[in-house]
Amino acid sequence: MTDRLYSDPDLVQFYDIENEGGVDFDYCINFAKDAGSVLDLGCGTGQLATALARQRSVTGVDPAPAMLDIARRRAGGESVDWVEADARKVRLGRRFDLVLLTGHAFQVFLTSKDQEAVLGTIAAHLAPGGRFIFDTRNPAAEEWLEWTPERSERELEHPGLGTTKAWNDFRRDPASGIVTYSTYYEIPDGGRRMLSAESKIAFPTRENLEGMMEQSGLVVEEWLGSWRGGPFGPASPEIIPIGRLLEDVSKRFARHRA
Known part of the structure; x- marks a missing residue:
């Protein structure tokens, strides 16, 4: 994994x-x-x-x-x-x-x-x-189009970290149809700590x-x-x-x- x-x-x-x-x-x-x-x-x-x-x-x-x-x-x-x-x-x-x-x-x-x-x-x-x-x-529903920073931005209430800002972004390979999407968490722990990951799905x-x-x-x-x-x-x-x-x-x- x-x-x-x-x-x-x-x-x-x-x-x-x-x-x-x-x-x-x-x-x-x-x-x-x-x-x-x-x-x-x-x-x-x-x-x-x-x-x-x-x-x-x-x-x-x-x-x-x-x-x-x-x-x-x-x-x-x-x-x-x-x-x-x-x-x-x-x-x-x-x-x-x-x-x-x-x-x-x-x-x-x-x-x-x-x-x-x-x-x-x-x-x-x-x-x-x-x-x-x-x-x-x-794939016909093209849900990945909703995974832009503007459309996906949200606030999460983490029990230990408090209010965390999250959003996604994506890119799609038209040849394979594989979508690579990124997930971001901006954590308010004194400064603004950033966590992120990149994932691929078919x-x-x-x-x-x-x-x-x-x-x-x-x-x-x-x-x-x-x-x-x-x-x-x-x-x-x-x-x-x-x-x-x-x-x-x-x-x-x-x-x-x-």
């Missing part, structure tokens, strides 16, 4: 302030209601994993020690099995009723090879009858994802366009596939034909 936004404790301390549970959090809690076991890939600081662990077995996987340090100290964190690992390579030797990858974590995987590897990890950990769900921003299309799913042993049963539950459309802000193992669907179809 080389992205300082997730690996530097000075920056990670802002993660929960910037990413309080919202409609995605609520949707996943409800979606998991019938799951006895959950694998949270890219679990970050563990907000969702610890909430899910109140009623089921949960394993949270993340490659960033600084994020997992917060997750382990979180109230309820002792109920989760935390694993420091890369979602492209991790193999836990067990399967789960639900595998999820939220917070746009899928977008940190920049190449189709890496994206296919993550989908392979999802398939390798799904129990028979299990389901998966993850999110990625729809914006695969729905067509890109469809092409990788079957090869990875997965099939999508529903495409959402937002965490409010609406169906995907060309202008939707999100691409959210929900599905199962391809072999589960194939067996169901074979029984139906018989």
